[in-house]
Amino acid sequence: MTFATTDLCDAHEDRIAAGALRVLDPVFHAFGRAQAFGGRAVTLKLFEDNSLVRSTLEQPGQGRVLVVDGGGSLRCALVGGNLAQIGANNGWAGIVVYGCVRDTLELNESDIGIRALAAHPQRSQKRGAGERDVPVRLPGSIVRPGDWVYADIDGVLVSDAPLT
Numbered sequence: 001m002t003f004a005t006t007d008l009c010d011a012h013e014d015r016i017a018a019g020a021l022r023v024l025d026p027v028f029h030a031f032g033r034a035q036a037f038g039g040r041a042v043t044l045k046l047f048e049d050n051s052l053v054r055s056t057l058e059q060p061g062q063g064r065v066l067v068v069d070g071g072g073s074l075r076c077a078l079v080g081g082n083l084a085q086i087g088a089n090n091g092w093a094g095i096v097v098y099g100c101v102r103d104t105l106e107l108n109e110s111d112i113g114i115r116a117l118a119a120h121p122q123r124s125q126k127r128g129a130g131e132r133d134v135p136v137r138l139p140g141s142i143v144r145p146g147d148w149v150y151a152d153i154d155g156v157l158v159s160d161a162p163l164t
Contacts, residue, residue, distance in 0.1 A: 003036065005154045008163050015159065024096075024156040025139035028115035031101055032084060036152035037094035037113030039065045043145050046130030047071045050078045050123075056132065057083055061092030065149040069136035070099025074117065076124045081106025088112040094151060098138045115151055 008021075015021035042064050044052050048071075056066060066087065070078045079095055081103030087095060087110075094113035100120035101107060107114055133145040141158045143149070148159040157163075 003038065003150060003152070005150055005152050005157050008150060008157060012163060020160050021163070022141035022158045024141055024158065026155060027117060027139050028096065028156055029118065030115060030153060031104060031107040032094070032110050032112045032114035033108060034094060034111060034113035037065065038148065038150040039063045039093040041065055041067045041143050041145060041147045041149050041158070042132070043067045043069070043134060043136045043143055044130055044132055045069045045134050045136050048073050048076050049125045049127045049129045050083070051126050051128045052130040052132060053078055054083055054086070057087040057090060057092060059090065061087060061090050063091060063093045065094045065096060066092055067136060067138070067143045067149060068095065068097045068099065069138060070097055072117065073099050074120060076100065076122045077102035077120045078124055079114065079116065080123065081110070084110040084112055084114060094149070096138070096149060096151065096156060113151060115156055
């Protein structure tokens with residue numbers, strides 16, 4: 001997938017004005033080998049428990065983007081090297097985490113794009129709690145299941161329809 005978020009914003013200023021294309025706040029850091037990624041969103045809402053992240057990434061990704069609302073917690077990581085590799089192996093295009101990641105050297109060896117708030121060495125709990133396929137609020141926008149997510153080094157976009 002070849003695109004630049006800056007070009008998408010320029011080409012779709014009318015969609016931005018209408019709220020159909022939204023730009024997430026510039027709080028996300030890039031991890032993973034894929035510098036740019038995009039696809040349909042699969043959403044998770046959870047807090048300091050990555051059980052649902054693992055079970056979702058174990059399913060075929062089909063070029064989709066996993067969007068994880070981790071409540072912005074900076075107390076533990078929700079994605080690490082093993083989960084990134086599982087996601088890459090199962091065809092996920094990328095992961096956007098409103099929370100932390102860990103194993104950054106391993107993440108950067110994985111063929112997947114990842115955006116997260118920060119790195120944190122502590123792993124999350126495993127309680128099996130959370131919700132899938134619900135609207136989630138990330139800084140700058142609500143992301144709904146099936147929205148289109150586009151990310152590169154300049155930012156993360158959310159659209160209600162595919163962009164060209």
